[in-house]
Amino acid sequence: MKVRFNKFWLVFLTAIDLVFVFSSLQIAYLLTFKTNEIEDYYLSFFLFYSIGWVVSSFFSHIARLQWDTDLKEILLMNLYGFIMHIIAVIGIVSLYDNLAFSYSFIFFAAVLTLLFTSSVRIVFFFVLENFSHKAQEHFNVVVYGVNEDMRNLRQYFIKNQDLGYKFSGIYGQADRAPDSMEFLGNFEALKSKLDSGAIDMIYITAPIETHSMKEWHEFSENCDRNCIHLGMSTKMSVLLDRKVKEVVNFGGVDIVLKRPLPLSNYSNVLAKRIFDIVFSSFVIFFIFPFILPIIALIIKLESPGPIFFKQLRPGKKNKLFKCYKFRTMRVNNVGALQASKNDPRITRFGAIMRKTSIDELPQFFNVLFGDMSVVGPRPNMVIQLEEFGKTIRSYSERHMVTPGITGYAQINGFRGETRADGAMEKRVQYDVEYMENWTLGLDVKIIFLTVYNMIRGEKNAY
Structure with missing residues (x-):
């Protein structure tokens, strides 16, 4: 499953692009005319050129960037947007014969734009990749329950390790234990692990082995004390002692979070x-x-x-x-x-x-x-x-x-x-x-x- 960048990243990348595109224009002007005193109609060109870059970026699918998009695909998107942009710029400039725009200036601006924006994406890619590796150290996930929801969650977390998830194992009733080395024990075994620091997220997909609500609440509070994110499939949400505020979907399984935490999102x-x-x-x-x-x-x-x-x-x-x-x-x-x-x-x-x-x-x-x-x-x-x-x-x-x-x-x-x-x-x-x-x-x-x-x-x- 691919996860799309949120709006912040689109705004962030667009803002960085604008800074470097405008810098490209300034450097190109200096290289062409050997002066920093920019004529008024060139300033208008700067504005048109920068806005045009934003438009072409979105037409080249910048809004469809995924967390697992590889570097080659990112650079090809950028090149496609660049070609669209330059064709539009040259086409519109050629319509205004009365304005003597220098084609040397446009050439320098185009080369620098491609160079700078490609460099931004290369740096951005390696920052994300580096952060992804670090995040894997902090999101150790276990699932309690041996059923279809567990299997879907397991598949999702294993497949999305690049989002910082590390699937650490399964707990549940011993008589339903899967034939897998990932099975770690029953509910008592899970409780004994809460203080170890080895678990960051627990998702409950089946009833616990005891029907004692007191024991469940003690377990829930112990998760809080150990800073463990707790969630459960919607059919188990009756265990919550508070109004449901957020439901997320992992691999087709709707999970109710005990406490919505935006900062548990990668x-x-x-x-x-x-x-x-x-x-x-x-x-x-x-x-x-x-x-x-x-x-x-x-x-x-x-x-x-x-x-x-x-x-x-x-x-x-x-x-x-x-x-x-x-x-x-x-x-x-x-x-x-x-x-x-x-x-x-x-x-x-x-x-x-x-x-x-x-x-x-x-x-x-x-x-x-x-x-x-x-x-x-x-x-x-x-x-x-x-x-x-x-x-x-x-x-x-x-x-x-x-x-x-x-x-x-x-x-x-x-x-x-x-x-x-x-x-x-x-x-x-x-x-x-x-x-x-x-x-x-x-x-x-x-x-x-x-x-x-x-x-x-x-x-x-x-």
Whole structure:
């Protein structure tokens, strides 16, 4: 089964094309006329040429690109679109004899357009291929149930390994066990594997061996604690204790997801990761170099100690990573204690940084390394994972996605200290709502609102 690119990728690839097509025109003009001062009617040509490229790209089936399209097919699509485009350009230019367009300019523009757009597609192909191999390490799928739905799911996941799926085996009733090395045991065997970290997705296609709803709910909650995506065929959806929000189809089998998670979708994960890399690279290369010397000097002058503060935080799937910040406190031995209002450990400049969130800037390196995202649930302290994981039912679910520098909870007023009654519950509620409704547009909105709140000032920023 082929999976088509979503709208984001079509917009993304088209935007990149336009940048390089316009660059091709500028370079061609410079090569032809030895000047950067472009005449007005050539600017009109630039616009017509660029729009024409977008139209010809879609006629050459760019919208039909699949995840498993090979490089040769991608380049042939591009060449077909290029030929259509150049024929149209030359045909229309020849109709306007009164405008002296240089054919040398058009030749240079055409060659550079083909070269640049082909290069974009080659890079794009290898990025996708590399990401696909990495994704396979993170989506280990098992199916519970020995029936036709199981066989269809097994075939689908084996066939679509390039989408990040790795079929790891079958669980079910022993007396119905298939004659296959993939059969791993009964329901008890599956439960014993939940804490191993070897399972990322479980799909239930048959009734479990016990009719105890209590045991089923314990199993479901244990999946949440271990950040395992849980789904079941529609006939098993009666086991859900919540209204069905999303049904997906895998190999002809309709699967109800316990919790809809757009970021368990391959293309969405890749879109978010590319956005993170671009955004964090911009901050690191164009903002960080100018403010780092100033901040470092002030931190050193105000109190002895390092410039950066680092602390282990739980990330995606509870994996610990070193989270970086500018140091805002005097060196102390109570780093696991959450900052509070008028905290005596905070320096004067530290208070300013915390108020404006400048202390979080080093976390863009965490984003670049892949430990964090620009937007996502804020990574809490390890001690909070242990504390709230036992008392808040949905707390562990927020670790199904990569943590962020800012998040949906933060723009809704839940940042900073969480000691007030219900504060952490509300934060978790917003985090889960973000996970279930993620879009790239929502990330952009959260970033803008975060910047707005930084400028306006927030009462909980201390």
